[in-house]
Amino acid sequence: MDNLIDILDLSVEEIDELVEKAKDIINNPDAYREKCRYKKLATLFFEPSTRTRLSFESAMLDLGGNVIGFSGADNSSAAKGESVSDTVRTVGCYADIIAMRHPKEGAPLVASMHAGIPVINAGDGGHNHPTQTLTDLLTINMEKGRFTDMTIGLCGDLKFGRTVHSLIEAMSRYSGIRFVFISPKELKLPSYVVDEYLTKNNIPFEETNDLMAAMPNLDILYMTRVQRERFFNEEDYIRLKDSYILTREKLAEAKADLTIMHPLPRVNEISVDVDDDERAAYFKQVRYGKFIRMALILKMLGIE
């Protein structure tokens, strides 16, 4: 594999392979400590992102490699007007692999055409964020021990969340999956996602605006943030925002082995009193994110 720009660049087999590799790293971390010795990862973050950048950098450091890069376009030559292609051509002379975040859609694809070294898309605007999807998949597999036969509830902003769309797309390739989409009608899943991934593959799903009613059937609850700026008027936002906040009370009817996920950062959509519940997996998810990125770096550098 040369680059990872879109989760669709990976086949189901390749995803399974990455998940297995990540699990092996979790079980045998010492065996991987020197795997990337003398290799350099460049983290080119044209906009700030604490979590993703630190995850990539920790992943490389835990593989014994080194890290160079910048965080924020102000600290890079982009501030002087340099193009993405010139920046990555330069970085390609120093590093072995690039992880890139950019506010403009398609910037990592442009980078992959010019870098001469593998490029990983670490998020391009609201477009693609394949390592978040890989993180979600590893979390599901670690917490459930499988990818098949489960009911996945997705709650909150299902309209604009590309991460949600990618996860639906990735999970709809496995058997026995049912989806429950929980959102206000203003933030419903777009029809092209329904048509392209669900109807076409005969995947059962239901849509509701009632989180409490959906709760008892769920094996996974994937929460997202309902953002104020997505609403046309303040009144609707105030009316709806609390219906999509997960609290300990709302978990009363949930299964004992429910897995609660969230891509983070969270604002208030999961109340902090849920954090101690053993079903809360969103901080474990952060940890898994590092391991799947380790597996990805190894694969892209061609290291066993």
Next chain:
Amino acid sequence: MNIDGITNGLVIDHIEAGKGMELYNALHLGDLESSVALIKNVTSHKMGKKDIIKVDEVLDVDLDVLGFIDPNITVNIIKDNEIVGKKHIELPKKVTNLIKCKNPRCITSTEQELPHIFKLTDPATRTYRCIYCETKARETRV
């Protein structure tokens, strides 16, 4: 209305009525030294009305441009007053710098030197998407 036949050249036929001028511009026919006729609203059995372009010179037309504008167009090559060949037109898999991406969040909006490349993603609906941001081309006008 009569336009003289051509001895050696091209007849671009079955152009959807009204699209002839667009095609004339897209193929840069205005730059040619030879005679070029753009005939509008010709009566057609199949189409009701159609446009035709005749070029008094055998030149290499960009079939991708033709296919993108309308894959039903036909191109006849004329030599010594006879049709000696027909070019097969199809939807191009990819078009470069023919249309521009209008998504303000696309990298092409800030990096001016990047080629605007659109990929055919659904031949049935003639859907083209920007290779960078995957935004649908809203129109197939060049």
